[in-house]
Amino acid sequence: MREPVDEDTARRLTALDQALAAGLADHAAGRVKPVEVVAERLKRKYLRMAAERGEA
Known part of the structure; x- marks a missing residue:
């Protein structure tokens, strides 16, 4: 049996349920x-951000 949740937790769980439903839809x-496309885009993004900070 689940313990009752407070209002904030209930709100966050509802938001999570909605986000999961949207993703499934x-x-x-x-x-x-494809994950390869997303990974390459993120790699370029973070390398660019590091270069702008002088870290690359």
Whole structure:
């Protein structure tokens, strides 16, 4: 049996449920990108950010 949750936790769980439902709907509708594409984009982004800070 689950313990009762406070109002803030309930709100956050509702938001999580909604985000998961949206993600599943996107997947079902084919609105997805291959992980390789996303990983490469993020790699370029963070390398650029590091270079702008003089860390690269």
